[in-house]
Structure formats: C-alpha cells, structure tokens
Amino acid sequence: MGKTAKEKILEAADELFGTVGFDAATTREIAEKSGANKALIHYHFQSKQGLLTELLDRYYRKLGEKIEGALILEDKGSTRDRLLGLVDVYVDFLIENRNFGRIVQREAAGGAHVERIAGHMAPLFSIGIQTLKSVYPRTQAGEAAAEHLLISFYGAIISYFTYGELISRLLDDDPMSQAAIDLRKRHLKWIASTLIDSVGSNDS
Amino acid sequence: MGKTAKEKILEAADELFGTVGFDAATTREIAEKSGANKALIHYHFQSKQGLLTELLDRYYRKLGEKIEGALILEDKGSTRDRLLGLVDVYVDFLIENRNFGRIVQREAAGGAHVERIAGHMAPLFSIGIQTLKSVYPRTQAGEAAAEHLLISFYGAIISYFTYGELISRLLDDDPMSQAAIDLRKRHLKWIASTLIDSVGSNDS
C-alpha cells in the first residue's frame, strides 16, 4: 500500500514550511512537490492554514506521547535520571523531525499561529514544572523556579537545531553528524545535571 | 527636528517584520503605517529585502558595540563578572528592541536571510568563545566546550522573549513587568554562575 495523496501533501508541506516558512511556501509548490493537484489540498485540509494545523497537531501528539512516556510512565530510575532522559527524547525527536523545530521556532515568534503553538506547548511544560517542583523544593519559586529552568533548557536544546547555519560556522565539522550530536547530548546533560545537583543541594 | 521619512519607514518595517514576519508584511502596510508613499520604500531601500538588510545591519552594529563594550573594553571586574554582565547587556537590548529577537528567531530558522544573520552573529559568538577558552581551560573542548556553552546560553536568553505567548501562560503575571524581568535576569545569572563555577573548579 503506497502513501495516500493526503500523506504526500502533508510531507511536502512539512518540508516547505520547514525550509522556507509557512508564508513563503505556496500551495502550488506543495502540490507540485507532492505530485497532487492543488485543489486537492483544499479538499483534504480546507485551507493552507488547515494544512499547518494538521501538521502541528500530529507533531505535538507524537511529542507529547514521548515526553509523557519518558517522564511519567517509565517509573524506572530516579527523577533525576528521568529528567536527563528528556534530553535524549527531545534531541532524538528534533533529529527525526528536522522541520518541526524550524516551523515552531518560526511561527512561535509571532503571527497568526502563535496561540495554537502555545496551546500545544503549555501542557507539556506543565508536566515538567510539576515534576520539578514536587521533587526539588528549591524550584518552587525564585531564581531557580521550575518555569524559568524549563524555559531556559528548552531554549538551550532547540537553539542547536534552529541556528543551523550559525552552528556550522562555529563548529568545525558537520553539526548533525553522529559524533557532533553525541557531544551535544553530553553537553546538555552536563548542564542539566549540574543545575539539578545545584538545586538538589541545600547550600544557598 | 522630526523623524525623516526614511526613519519612519524603518520603524514601521521593524514593527511589522517583528509581529507578522518578513513574508507576511507587505510594502503597502509598511507605507501606510509609516505615512510614506509605497514607492519611497524602493527609493530609499531598493527593495523589501534591502529594508530588512538595513534593519539587521543597524541592530547588529548596536548590539556588537554593547557586547564588545561589556566583554572587552571595560576591563574593570573579573572575567567572571564581565560574563555575568553580558546577561544584563543582552536582556536589556532585547527589551529595548522587542522586535529584534522576533525577527532573528524567525529568519534564522531558515529561508532567504539565514546567511546574513549567521554572518552577523558569528563574530559576536567568536568573541565570547575566545574569552571563555582563554580563561577557563576546561571550555576548550568536550562537554563544556565554549561553543556549546554559548549556544545553550544564547538559546536560554532569547527563548524568554520569543516565546511570549507561551511564557504568559506559564507565568502568572506579565512576563515583561520589571519584577518579572528582574527575576529572569537573576535566574540567568544563577545559571551562568553555576556553570562557570563548575568549569572553573578542577573536580571532574
């Protein structure tokens, strides 16, 4: 069974939205790239906006499952280990879905789709905030507040993937090579563990 | 002396590029918002693209001066203090230029302007990398490499400003209130000092 036209359209839209952005991508390009007729886009998704909506819904459903799985379901390991495991989950997801980060980064900066993206992200953040606050009392408020910690860490993770051209200039080799990704993960885990250990200890 | 038409056009473009994005902003809107004739945009900036180019050049010139000033020129204080001072400089800059972060976040994710932005950012990053590596030997390579540290910290700083709608949902009060900004700065400095102290010490 080959891919349906609907799926091909979604894939083409994903690629174009990710590389040139939602506004710059045209329904004609999407149709051409997917091999479908342009009118078919509106038959399946009503509008260009509906195409992005469906794309985001699918992405966040997949991501939500992975995050919940890593943070809640698999109760093996300490909370600390599960938080560090989030690095793997998120980085792997961003690698497997290279356009997702770009789309979110772009559309979250402002415009017509901000609220939809925020609506998807908020509950995912809430899980992390709840976890942090219940386990590490010092993250309940102040300079190490869980909200701020997660915002910072989210920015740290995603920046590596959305500033590709810049990273290529700063790093010598290919930033997306397995070796480079492994080092990036080690770096992020080092940051996470250093900060977690800091809020975990009792010295001010 | 009132503002020139050229300056008014730049301001209107800044606002529109920041809120709806470069592609969604039209030269007609920019002209209307600035009170100038649409053709005047092309007279002063050749093209819509030229308008963005001029805007980015001005932003990065201002930002570059501030970063160099904080990190190099003012040799008062230790390197550690100067690095922490970067938080104030960058956060203040993003507050005073609310659209800058949005524009960069959006256009750096991909598309026609990536290389120009990367070209502006790379030398600024190089200054920080050089500073870190010369003072903290453990940032020369590995999991605490200066390149990775700066990428992470850059993402942590800017994410607070570019994910406005999300932050509003996570934080109770206005994220741009003075109190909220002060807390954000304290948080970022806490992260920075924790990590710097970690690479400054000799224990693995």
Place this chain on the structure above:
DNA sequence: AATTTAACTGGCCGGTTGGTCAAATTCAAA
C-alpha cells in the same frame, strides 16, 4: 534667481497568491 540634486508621489504593470467550482474519475457497496 537659476540650476542642479535629492526627496517624494500617483498610477500602473506583470505575475502570483489562496481559493472555488463543475466536471471527470475512482472506488466500494448493493
């Protein structure tokens, strides 16, 4: 005051945009 230069304007243009629609095709159920 004359003349050159810069700043500015209204109107226009070719091309592209997202979206629509009736008709054709495919497909499954009866």
Place this chain on the structure above:
DNA sequence: TTTGAATTTGACCAACCGGCCAGTTAAATT
C-alpha cells in the same frame, strides 16, 4: 452491473503582491 459517495482534476477568478516609472515638489548649490 448499477449506484452513490469519495477522490481527483483543469480551468478559472478576484485580490494582492513587489516593483517600476514619468513627473512633481522641495532643498541645496552656484
């Protein structure tokens, strides 16, 4: 094989896009 719904198509459209240009106004320069 007939029928009806789901899918796909090509042609078309009004609106809008960035850019252009001849000409007007304003500001320096001589």
